Amino acid sequence: MSTPINTSKRQFLRQATLPLWLTALPAAVWAQTPVTPAAVVRFHAELVHATYADTLAAAETLQAAVASFVKAPDAAALETARRAWLAAREFYGQTEAFRFYGGPIDDDKGPEGRLNAWPLDEAYIDRIQGRPEAGLINRRSVAITKAHLSQLNEKGGEENIAAGWHAIEFMLWGQDQRADGAGQRPASDFIDGQAPNADRRRLYLSVVTELLVDDLRSLVTAWAPGARNYRQRFEAGGTESLRKIIIGLGSLSRGELAGERMEVALNTQDQEDEHSCFSDNTHRDIVNNALGIQNVWLARCVRRDGSLLQGASPAALLTQVDAALAQRLTQQIALSVTRAQAIQAPFDREIIGGKDAPGRQRVQAVIDSLVAQAKGLVDAAAALGITRLNLVNA
Amino acid sequence: MKHDLQHRSRAHFAWAGLLAATVAPAVLASPPLPADALPGGQTTVHATGRTAFSFPLANLGDAERTRFVVGNSFFRRNWVEAPASTTARDGLGPHFIARSCGGCHVQDGRGAPPEFRKGLHDAPVSLLFRLSVPGTDVHGGIVPEPTYGDQLDNNAVQGVQPEGQIDIRYRKVQVRLKDGTRHTLLHPTYRLRDLAYGPVVPGTMVSPRIAPQLIGVGLLEAIAEADIETNVREQAARPDAIKGQTNRVWDVFAQRVVIGRFGWKANVGTLAHQTAGAFLGDIGITSPPFPRQACTAAQEDCLQAPAGGHGEQTEIDANTLEDVVFYQAALAPPARRQPGHPEVIRGQRLFQQAHCAACHRPSYTTATPLFPRMSSPAVVGQTIWPYTDLLVHDMGDGLADHRPDGRASGRHWKTPPLWGIGLIHDVNGHTRLLHDGRARNVTEAILWHGGEAQASRDFFARLTAAERSALVRFVESL
Numbered sequence: 074m075s076t077p078i079n080t081s082k083r084q085f086l087r088q089a090t091l092p093l094w095l096t097a098l099p100a101a102v103w104a105q106t107p108v109t110p111a112a113v114v115r116f117h118a119e120l121v122h123a124t125y126a127d128t129l130a131a132a133e134t135l136q137a138a139v140a141s142f143v144k145a146p147d148a149a150a151l152e153t154a155r156r157a158w159l160a161a162r163e164f165y166g167q168t169e170a171f172r173f174y175g176g177p178i179d180d181d182k183g184p185e186g187r188l189n190a191w192p193l194d195e196a197y198i199d200r201i202q203g204r205p206e207a208g209l210i211n212r213r214s215v216a217i218t219k220a221h222l223s224q225l226n227e228k229g230g231e232e233n234i235a236a237g238w239h240a241i242e243f244m245l246w247g248q249d250q251r252a253d254g255a256g257q258r259p260a261s262d263f264i265d266g267q268a269p270n271a272d273r274r275r276l277y278l279s280v281v282t283e284l285l286v287d288d289l290r291s292l293v294t295a296w297a298p299g300a301r302n303y304r305q306r307f308e309a310g311g312t313e314s315l316r317k318i319i320i321g322l323g324s325l326s327r328g329e330l331a332g333e334r335m336e337v338a339l340n341t342q343d344q345e346d347e348h349s350c351f352s353d354n355t356h357r358d359i360v361n362n363a364l365g366i367q368n369v370w371l372a373r374c375v376r377r378d379g380s381l382l383q384g385a386s387p388a389a390l391l392t393q394v395d396a397a398l399a400q401r402l403t404q405q406i407a408l409s410v411t412r413a414q415a416i417q418a419p420f421d422r423e424i425i426g427g428k429d430a431p432g433r434q435r436v437q438a439v440i441d442s443l444v445a446q447a448k449g450l451v452d453a454a455a456a457l458g459i460t461r462l463n464l465v466n467a
Numbered sequence: 468m469k470h471d472l473q474h475r476s477r478a479h480f481a482w483a484g485l486l487a488a489t490v491a492p493a494v495l496a497s498p499p500l501p502a503d504a505l506p507g508g509q510t511t512v513h514a515t516g517r518t519a520f521s522f523p524l525a526n527l528g529d530a531e532r533t534r535f536v537v538g539n540s541f542f543r544r545n546w547v548e549a550p551a552s553t554t555a556r557d558g559l560g561p562h563f564i565a566r567s568c569g570g571c572h573v574q575d576g577r578g579a580p581p582e583f584r585k586g587l588h589d590a591p592v593s594l595l596f597r598l599s600v601p602g603t604d605v606h607g608g609i610v611p612e613p614t615y616g617d618q619l620d621n622n623a624v625q626g627v628q629p630e631g632q633i634d635i636r637y638r639k640v641q642v643r644l645k646d647g648t649r650h651t652l653l654h655p656t657y658r659l660r661d662l663a664y665g666p667v668v669p670g671t672m673v674s675p676r677i678a679p680q681l682i683g684v685g686l687l688e689a690i691a692e693a694d695i696e697t698n699v700r701e702q703a704a705r706p707d708a709i710k711g712q713t714n715r716v717w718d719v720f721a722q723r724v725v726i727g728r729f730g731w732k733a734n735v736g737t738l739a740h741q742t743a744g745a746f747l748g749d750i751g752i753t754s755p756p757f758p759r760q761a762c763t764a765a766q767e768d769c770l771q772a773p774a775g776g777h778g779e780q781t782e783i784d785a786n787t788l789e790d791v792v793f794y795q796a797a798l799a800p801p802a803r804r805q806p807g808h809p810e811v812i813r814g815q816r817l818f819q820q821a822h823c824a825a826c827h828r829p830s831y832t833t834a835t836p837l838f839p840r841m842s843s844p845a846v847v848g849q850t851i852w853p854y855t856d857l858l859v860h861d862m863g864d865g866l867a868d869h870r871p872d873g874r875a876s877g878r879h880w881k882t883p884p885l886w887g888i889g890l891i892h893d894v895n896g897h898t899r900l901l902h903d904g905r906a907r908n909v910t911e912a913i914l915w916h917g918g919e920a921q922a923s924r925d926f927f928a929r930l931t932a933a934e935r936s937a938l939v940r941f942v943e944s945l
Contacts, residue, residue, distance in 0.1 A: 175516065175517075181517070192544070194545060194547060196547075232544060232545035232547075232566070233545075327532075328536065332532075332533070332536030333536060333540065336533050336536050336537060337536060337537055337540040340537045341540075341555040343555035343556075345555060345556065346540070346555065444529065
């Protein structure tokens with residue numbers, strides 16, 4: 074009885090043929106057969122691949138819209154590109170549950186910093202109000218190529234962001250100067266003779282978009298089935314891979330989403346501390362992050378084509394060991410999604426005010442739920458017998 | 468250096484530390500580990516890799532984790548030039564070295580001297596240069612160079628000149644150990660150039676200081692003054708050359724002279740003073756204790772530059788400053804790697820025999836820090852293993868900067884804590900050690916020891932290759 078955790082783990086492995094205690098999980102088709110850690114890990118890899126593939130497809134649509142826009146810049150084409158950016162972010166936000174364990178997205182060579190770094194210093198990229206000469210775009214000696222922008226990204230400071238979603242966002246929307254809406258960059262910024270260096274602005278937008286698509290493609294490749302790649306190692310990783318899945322969920326829940334993306338913003342009440350500040354899309358970022366966590370937990374996601382992908386889930390695995398905990402955690406994770414959906418746009422207004430401001434209370438409610446679910450995930454990890462694997466491995 | 472920056476992904480530690488907290492008891496249950504396997508006691512996290520220095524104390528409370536995240540954001544994110552559309556973080560400069568604390572303490576870790584390519588090097592960022600002229604101020608501290616102040620700022624906002632640049636040259640020094648093994652040490656010289664406001668006054672003293680890793684600083688702050696005084700007495704009673712002494716420094720928060728604990732010469736007494744001082748000196752951010760920019764009378768462009776912040780207030784307010792101090796105080800020491808490995812145990816014995824532990828004192832039980840509001844109850848009453856006496860020692864000519872700082876002479880350096888030393892490579896991708904990063908690994912750092920530590924260094928140089936390797940392995944297990 075030295076480690077009760079191990080005892081229960083052994084029990085659940087031995088009792089694999091016992092009927093499962095079903096929770097309120099939707100469509101538990103997999104409940105006929107016991108869920109094994111290996112099955113959960115295998116399906117997780119499929120889910121990751123599918124979500125990145127959908128993100129890539131949406132980003133390619135964005136790339137096409139950007140190509141049309143830079144060919145013939147006008148307000149309508151700009152609006153189309155903006156919509157394509159917003160649509161692609163719906164999927165990318167869900168992929169952030171696959172971060173934080175040194176996988177393809179954020180290992181030593183991972184593209185995370187080139188894909189989604191924020192906040193960015195606008196003046197590093199382009200002119201801003203009061204500084205017409207600022208930015209890489211207005212320094213004609215600076216080469217605008219994928220390799221060079223990669224190199225310039227985060228050079229000399231973490232906010233010197235040259236590439237990624239938010240660089241594209243800044244190109245499409247411009248600075249957010251208004252209290253009640255997003256940035257208002259005019260299409261004329263991209264038209265020769267109407268704005269200085271419009272040619273370089275067009276080039277910049279095309280190149281950063283291409284870089285984004287390249288990086289997303291590399292992630293799809295890393296998680297592609299049947300190849301000698303990260304996915305192959307991940308699927309063979311057993312409980313260690315299960316640990317990674319839970320680290321991703323817990324890290325996004327507590328430190329990143331609750332902490333970096335909401336608690337800091339509540340503290341400073343500053344627009345710079347909102348994730349997608351140019352487009353005022355932060356409220357969707359929050360929902361999609363929360364949804365991404367739920368996708369992983371329940372091993373299900375709605376594909377870009379509307380179909381439902383579903384398989385062996387960490388929730389089902391936990392149910393076999395501690396059904397009450399599994400149910401509580403599943404409900405908590407669902408509550409986070411519901412509460413996130415209640416945040417009103419724009420987020421930079423939602424965070425303003427005193428303690429009892431309704432917007433701040435809505436944001437705080439999401440934080441509280443995320444903090445509770447992070448604790449639940451720690452309990453879940455312990456129940457699944459994977460805590461010892463968090464030991465150092467030098 | 469940009470490769471070390473980990474942008475957003477660092478944020479999750481507030482959570483992961485929680486996981487680590489639940490792990491610790493299970494670790495202790497079986498198999499038995501040495502008592503010093505957990506250098507921070509209950510605060511210890513189980514972490515390796517690039518983020519190993521960025522976790523909050525394992526036993527940190529919930530509300531404190533929120534404060535940790537907020538403090539982290541102000542530690543890591545860039546300050547921007549005033550005026551700017553952002554109001555929370557404007558006021559960078561006029562003179563500065565880095566745009567954020569994390570610019571030098573990359574990943575809360577250790578800085579390195581700039582890399583050389585074809586004999587040239589970039590401007591150093593995480594290596595700063597202190598300046599002073601002979602004499603002492605009313606509190607026994609240094610007298611700043613009249614034109615440039617107490618440090619060289621090699622960067623500036625638009626319309627203001629950087630104070631100057633620094634040239635680094637390394638001379639190769641051959642060292643031969645008893646068994647014939649040769650090592651080449653790098654002996655640096657530093658030269659000021661491109662000084663924007665004319666030459667420095669004759670007799671100006673320059674001292675290089677590398678940004679150290681920040682893990683456990685809240686625990687170091689909780690070591691009782693009496694324990695540090697005990698170190699002085701015990702060393703005074705030793706028959707050998709080891710005679711450490713305390714530095715005594717003015718603390719702007721305590722408004723009195725306290726024992727120095729931080730900085731390479733123990734020239735700062737508290738984390739709060741260190742942080743407010745670095746905000747002003749390194750980033751150009753004014754704060755309630757240091758409300759005026761460090762521009763000297765000769766620096767007109769600096770004096771005329773616009774200030775950031777909010778009207779009458781300083782560029783960082785008291786609460787935010789305290790959150791940043793708290794953040795650092797709450798950074799956890801990681802667990803040792805393979806503390807029970809036979810070679811590590813052998814190395815630990817040699818570490819004792821070489822009298823390394825006379826100055827690198829292994830263990831303390833912590834008391835309450837001077838400013839509990841800027842720290843956590845989690846640091847109190849812990850058995851910790853930092854391997855430092857927090858005293859300054861004569862380290863010999865080779866390391867001397869010839870620039871006194873308080874009671875520390877031009878040959879004195881503070882014993883740095885050794886915890887986390889084996890993880891610097893994981894976190895920062897290098898193994899540069901000592902006050903200016905001249906040592907490229909633990910062996911070189913040991914071979915640089917002179918003065919009071921000469922006998923220990925010579926002991927090491929007489930060991931067999933296997934023994935030296937065991938001793939280094941022990942140090943790297945910390």
